[in-house]
Amino acid sequence: MFAQRTWSPAVRRAFPQVADLVYAVVSLGIMGTMLRNLPNSQGYWRHTDVWAYVLLALVYLPLAVRRRAPLTVLIGTAACALCYLTLAYYHPVVVCGLCLAFYTVAARCPRRLVAKCAVGSLLVLLWGTRLAEPGIGPLSVVFVTVTVAVTWVTGDRSRRLAERGERLAVLSEQLRLEQEEKAQRAVMAERMNIARELHDVVAHHVSAISVQTGLAGYVFTSDPGTAREALETIAGSAHEAMAEMRRMLVVLKEGTERAQEEEGGDHTAAPGLGRLDQLARRVEAAGVSVDVRITGASFALPPGVDLCVFRVIQEALTNVMKHAPAANASVAVHFDEAAVRVRVADDGQAIPVATTAGPGGHGLIGMRERAGVYGGTVTAGPGPQGGFEVALMVPVSRDR
Incomplete structure (x- = not known):
């Protein structure tokens, strides 16, 4: 039988940070490619320029440190997304970044604060629905509303699971100490x-x-x-x-x-x-x-x-x-x-x-x-x- 591989504590601590960095860079590359190859013959959105890529980078790159400062990352991401949408660039490419930042807040912050962040994130995304193609505006409103709700519920459940895991860890340690005492x-x-x-x-x-x-x-x-x-x-x-x-x-x-x-x-x-x-x-x-x-x-x-x-x-x-x-x-x-x-x-x-x-x-x-x-x-x-x-x-x- 092969010996089970065990990772050192340093590797286990570094893995989430590396994963977030990879996600941020890869997501920025994918969204930048979509923005560059976007057909805009009807002129629904503003022509892509350097500022579009700068704002897109400011939306996704901070996600690399979202676990360390979730609220700060969400505020920065929402502000950049708001500027991006106000300048009327192609709006769907910023949705994933803003939702992931909000998910991190929902998974790590108190519920009262999460509710305020949910309202702010929803308002930013609703502001972007004005850029939807003719005929699908109402569908866009429903989509972003459901997306924010699902993200909120998923993050809240993740937070409860983490809290339960912490309680179980505490109880396990107490049980270990009691067993040693016995x-x-x-x-x-x-x-x-x-x-x-x-x-x-x-x-x-x-x-x-x-x-x-x-x-x-x-x-x-x-x-x-x-x-x-x-x-x-x-x-x-x-x-x-x-x-x-x-x-x-x-x-x-x-x-x-x-x-x-x-x-x-x-x-x-x-x-x-x-x-x-x-x-x-x-x-x-x-x-x-x-x-x-x-x-x-x-x-x-x-x-x-x-x-x-x-x-x-x-x-x-x-x-x-x-x-x-x-x-x-x-x-x-x-x-x-x-x-x-x-x-x-x-x-x-x-x-x-x-x-x-x-x-x-x-x-x-x-x-x-x-x-x-x-x-x-x-x-x-x-x-x-x-x-x-x-x-x-x-x-x-x-x-x-």
């Missing part, structure tokens, strides 16, 4: 989602590894069995963290379906309430006792909601490991007709809300952002009987 917002939202997911995955597993590392170092010589169990827990946490990171990368690169294929089609392998017991065991291995209770008639949650609930529970238990490592924690999940409700509480020392976000401020903020995506809410603060409590509510209907 794309930027989508990128920022995706970055925030990735940041939350990375924080939840890394923070939890690193916290568990940190606790187990301290335990292993403490009992390394005095209790090798406990140290070995701690090292096994560290290895398990590291392996699970790598698995979740690998799954995240696959989802980012190739989508959810590809991630499920990598997991052998096991839908429960993805983080969710199906892995709540595994999460509790890992936290218990770090020294925090966890009591998990699920009440109500449980049902399958949408994948996004399921992940949201799991991550909030995971983050809440991670905070317990960080700030109350010797506490007892409880996780209560309740399913009702319109929502799933979660309560994670511990009996340790109350954790100031400002610290639950960690040094980077992602913990509690991330929980609330996750829940907000699905219309849910997260509250966190000291429990009624001491300790700390995180409550999550996500609306979801079992009849969806």
Whole structure:
């Protein structure tokens, strides 16, 4: 296939000017030839002389700049045409020049001004109809009147089309800017989602590894069995963290379906309430006792909601490991007709809300952002009987 030829902006800008210049010169040549070869045996018109050609040139040559100064060109062309017709030269040769000048005004100027120009152009052409051959005077009047009217309508339509094109160009630019803004917002939202997911995955597993590392170092010589169990827990946490990171990368690169294929089609392998017991065991291995209770008639949650609930529970238990490592924690999940409700509480020392976000401020903020995506809410603060409590509510209907 041949490559499409594209013209430079300079060529596109120069083309109308060159076309107008060519039109003016060619039209002058054609009309001058008609005037020179005109048979005037009956003497209806004044004999052609040098002034006829001068006035004819003054009618057509200014058309080369009609787009730059349409009103000035029309006034000059009309004045020269009026002089030409007053001197009684052959009149049809100036009609095209005057009509084109008027068309340019109609296509580029306000309607009120165009109406005045239409009257002036029509009067000039009507003045020339007195030179018509005997018997066709009325027909000449009708002809020039219709010509001016058609020129006016055509120019006005061209102006409206140009204005519509300008409006469409403005709207197109606005749409482009809006699309760029939406794309930027989508990128920022995706970055925030990735940041939350990375924080939840890394923070939890690193916290568990940190606790187990301290335990292993403490009992390394005095209790090798406990140290070995701690090292096994560290290895398990590291392996699970790598698995979740690998799954995240696959989802980012190739989508959810590809991630499920990598997991052998096991839908429960993805983080969710199906892995709540595994999460509790890992936290218990770090020294925090966890009591998990699920009440109500449980049902399958949408994948996004399921992940949201799991991550909030995971983050809440991670905070317990960080700030109350010797506490007892409880996780209560309740399913009702319109929502799933979660309560994670511990009996340790109350954790100031400002610290639950960690040094980077992602913990509690991330929980609330996750829940907000699905219309849910997260509250966190000291429990009624001491300790700390995180409550999550996500609306979801079992009849969806």
